[in-house]
Amino acid sequence: MKRDGGASHDSSDDDGAPDEVTFEDSKATALRSAREAAQAAKREKERFKEWRRKRQQFFLEQKKKRLLPEDVLEEIGDFPVQKLEVSEGGDEQAVGVKAKPSAGVKRAKVRRLQANCSVMRAKDQDEAASRQQAAVDFIQARLYGPGSRRMTNNQLLSIKSKRAVHKGAAVQFMNKSKGAELRAKAEKCNKRWIHKKKLI
Amino acid sequence: MGEFTVHRVRFFHYMPSGICAMAFNRRTERLAVARTDGSVELYSRTDHFFQEKVVPGRQQRSIQALCWVGKRLFGAGLSGEIAEFDLDNLRLKFSQDAYGGPIWSIVCNPQGTHLAAGCEDGTVKLFEILEDQIRFERNMGGQKGRIISLAWHSSGTKIAAGMIDMIKVFDLDSGNAVQRLLVERGSRMQQSQECVVWSVLFLSDIIVSGDSAGKVKMWDVNTGTLIKNHQVTEWDVLTLSVSQDETSLFAGTSEGTVVQFQLLDVVLGQEEKEWVRTRTFKNHTHDVIALAEADTVIISGGMDTQLVVRPLLDKLDFKSRDSSLLKILFPQRSLVSCAKKAGLLLFQYPTHLELWRLGDTEGHGPPGCILPVSRNPEKLLHLKIKGEDHVCCSAVAPCGEWIAYSTTSGIRLYRLQRDNKNVSITKVPKLPKVLRHAHQLCFSPDSSHLYGTTSSAVHVVALTSAGCKFEHSLKPKSGSTHPVRLLAVSSDGKFLASANSNSEIHIYNMHKLKAHCTVPVYRSGVSAMGIHPETNNLVIVHADHQIFEFSIEQMQYTDWSRRVQKEGLHHVWLERDTPVINVTFNPQNPNHVILHDSYMFCIIDQSLPLPDRKSQFHNQLTLKSLPEAERLKHSHAFKECKLYQPLLCVDMLENQSLVVVERPLLDITTNLPAPVRQKKFAT
Numbered sequence: 027m028k029r030d031g032g033a034s035h036d037s038s039d040d041d042g043a044p045d046e047v048t049f050e051d052s053k054a055t056a057l058r059s060a061r062e063a064a065q066a067a068k069r070e071k072e073r074f075k076e077w078r079r080k081r082q083q084f085f086l087e088q089k090k091k092r093l094l095p096e097d098v099l100e101e102i103g104d105f106p107v108q109k110l111e112v113s114e115g116g117d118e119q120a121v122g123v124k125a126k127p128s129a130g131v132k133r134a135k136v137r138r139l140q141a142n143c144s145v146m147r148a149k150d151q152d153e154a155a156s157r158q159q160a161a162v163d164f165i166q167a168r169l170y171g172p173g174s175r176r177m178t179n180n181q182l183l184s185i186k187s188k189r190a191v192h193k194g195a196a197v198q199f200m201n202k203s204k205g206a207e208l209r210a211k212a213e214k215c216n217k218r219w220i221h222k223k224k225l226i
Numbered sequence: 227m228g229e230f231t232v233h234r235v236r237f238f239h240y241m242p243s244g245i246c247a248m249a250f251n252r253r254t255e256r257l258a259v260a261r262t263d264g265s266v267e268l269y270s271r272t273d274h275f276f277q278e279k280v281v282p283g284r285q286q287r288s289i290q291a292l293c294w295v296g297k298r299l300f301g302a303g304l305s306g307e308i309a310e311f312d313l314d315n316l317r318l319k320f321s322q323d324a325y326g327g328p329i330w331s332i333v334c335n336p337q338g339t340h341l342a343a344g345c346e347d348g349t350v351k352l353f354e355i356l357e358d359q360i361r362f363e364r365n366m367g368g369q370k371g372r373i374i375s376l377a378w379h380s381s382g383t384k385i386a387a388g389m390i391d392m393i394k395v396f397d398l399d400s401g402n403a404v405q406r407l408l409v410e411r412g413s414r415m416q417q418s419q420e421c422v423v424w425s426v427l428f429l430s431d432i433i434v435s436g437d438s439a440g441k442v443k444m445w446d447v448n449t450g451t452l453i454k455n456h457q458v459t460e461w462d463v464l465t466l467s468v469s470q471d472e473t474s475l476f477a478g479t480s481e482g483t484v485v486q487f488q489l490l491d492v493v494l495g496q497e498e499k500e501w502v503r504t505r506t507f508k509n510h511t512h513d514v515i516a517l518a519e520a521d522t523v524i525i526s527g528g529m530d531t532q533l534v535v536r537p538l539l540d541k542l543d544f545k546s547r548d549s550s551l552l553k554i555l556f557p558q559r560s561l562v563s564c565a566k567k568a569g570l571l572l573f574q575y576p577t578h579l580e581l582w583r584l585g586d587t588e589g590h591g592p593p594g595c596i597l598p599v600s601r602n603p604e605k606l607l608h609l610k611i612k613g614e615d616h617v618c619c620s621a622v623a624p625c626g627e628w629i630a631y632s633t634t635s636g637i638r639l640y641r642l643q644r645d646n647k648n649v650s651i652t653k654v655p656k657l658p659k660v661l662r663h664a665h666q667l668c669f670s671p672d673s674s675h676l677y678g679t680t681s682s683a684v685h686v687v688a689l690t691s692a693g694c695k696f697e698h699s700l701k702p703k704s705g706s707t708h709p710v711r712l713l714a715v716s717s718d719g720k721f722l723a724s725a726n727s728n729s730e731i732h733i734y735n736m737h738k739l740k741a742h743c744t745v746p747v748y749r750s751g752v753s754a755m756g757i758h759p760e761t762n763n764l765v766i767v768h769a770d771h772q773i774f775e776f777s778i779e780q781m782q783y784t785d786w787s788r789r790v791q792k793e794g795l796h797h798v799w800l801e802r803d804t805p806v807i808n809v810t811f812n813p814q815n816p817n818h819v820i821l822h823d824s825y826m827f828c829i830i831d832q833s834l835p836l837p838d839r840k841s842q843f844h845n846q847l848t849l850k851s852l853p854e855a856e857r858l859k860h861s862h863a864f865k866e867c868k869l870y871q872p873l874l875c876v877d878m879l880e881n882q883s884l885v886v887v888e889r890p891l892l893d894i895t896t897n898l899p900a901p902v903r904q905k906k907f908a909t
Contacts, residue, residue: 154306154327155286161304161328161346161372162288168422168438169462169480169513176900182511183895188909201892 568626
């Protein structure tokens, strides 16, 4: 019901005289906005084009700047003349020639890398380490985790000394360096017991 | 016996690491033992489990399984790599990633052509064994759930894989799982916890599994049904081992027990046989992680770091040295080097070195009393090792000015300068390239040379205040490739003796830089040797406790040595189970030779007669009760002292005082991982 009512209301709005003006207006605004959007896109495109062109130019200039002046190149040696001619043709070749004077430096870099290093992806390394850690944790949890019913080494030694042929006290009392807190606890307990029984 | 001022050293906190895997090679009779620090030790069964070789460990390397293929040893661990060990150079030959996550187990097939690795991602990866590498062949399985244990059937066509809550049997022809045996979880408390099949064995007609519910189960191979279920322990059954003839079976548990099962007749004289639990051995206080069966003995090792060799008395016919229990806890090589002139001790830990200056005393007192210390021992240096490899050998020069150590990846030499209070250390650059790593290092007595060995060759490096210079390489003429195990230098610096793991001893003349002679090879390994400072006689002690004295200058055995061989040593001495680690000499009395093993040190007086077979060996108390005049008549050459135990080093300083380095067992035990809880009545 409600929806029907809503629909009828809309249709009545379209039929109304002032609506035509609004339609014209809205049409005009829509057209204007579309035009503006198209213009903005075009501007953007041009701006990008301009930026790219500038960058290209900058690179070219930079390349030229890096290249030694031609007379210097010619002076370096007679034999690279042929190569130089080729180099002038393509940019990539120019890079190759340019690398020539600094070849010593480059080779040294490579040598240092290969002396006692090997290349591997850091990502794999992390993953392997985490998997190894997970496996170690699994063993740890199964053998020493909750519910594994373990005791401490001190307790084991205490049992041994209490059941030996010559019976002795627990380890924390035999060896002063071990089980300091256990000894403190026992002392406290003793005091409490004495107090409770009113022995002193 | 003589009186000495004794430095009783207890500040070497040596801590052995737990045993995590073992493999016994029946053909060569060698036992390989892997420890949690990644090192692998090789013991010779024929030589009373003498430790022949040690491959040093590495950080992050954890070995879960070892496997012999012929004479080659493979290992794999949680780092996910399968590695082969180079037993001549004592390092890794190669390691290859299996790309399946951590590896829990490797086995080789009975033909010795393939390796199978059980991986974390649930696959069994097959590798073909080639001449000097392994090549991946194919995957089997590939579902979720890690594969903890593997066993190969003797026909080579089936593999059993122990997983979580189940065992799968793979067929090698098709590569598919043909059987899936479900393992029940533990009772009550452990119901919610999944059951891990820690170990599985594939006998000819049954599969045996040991799991975290503490059960040893036997399954029928053909039908996949459970035949027998033995509740062995309330904790985990961690490892299983079977004898070669498949009639007896061993299970190692978290409780530290080793349980034996035997295939016995149900009714005497009838064909029908059944697996019956027969014996329980308890020689460990902590978890038993690895087991190996070697015909007449069962070898077990675990978290309590000791290797226990238990003889199976039903397989032995007569009493011998083999029929007694053997426990190996301490290393059978020296981890302490002593600068005799400077009174310094260098302790070798896996990842660092410590240099200590011994204390001093000015007091005097009757024998047996404790003297007041006027200067406390002082830790001069704590040197951390660079890189991930562990130290394999180290040495300090007698003058205390040089320290050298070696790992499998490199060797480093440091120069130490000591003022009154300051200690400064500088690394010596540009060590010769031939000396990339060393198995043994030692300095000449005048500290002018460093001797290092790689496999069988000895390299000589001259040391000066400006640096070091390579001088010469000496190689044995026999061309053997066995690694050098021991080095000994004479005190005049003229002779150097090197003993390799094949018990060959080569003697070099260091003044001429030439090979001098070789000592005849004895069947047992050389456990210790030393050159007498005055006579230049080489005293050699073998793993079976035979003692030889070889005159280097005359190139023959001495008269004393011939007398020892003719009369024979006392049986009490020959039955000792720990090999002698070190030989030193008493500078004041040239007749005295001081030997020590882990539990005693002994002074041999060469001027006294040897004990005959019937006489009392430990006669010191008896001699004390006799009057002076009669003592000499009853005394013999061997004087033992068990006052200090367990020993890691005994050495003689130049000022006539004795250094004993002790490591109390209690300190080792308290640093071990937690044992299982026991309840004993009235404790």
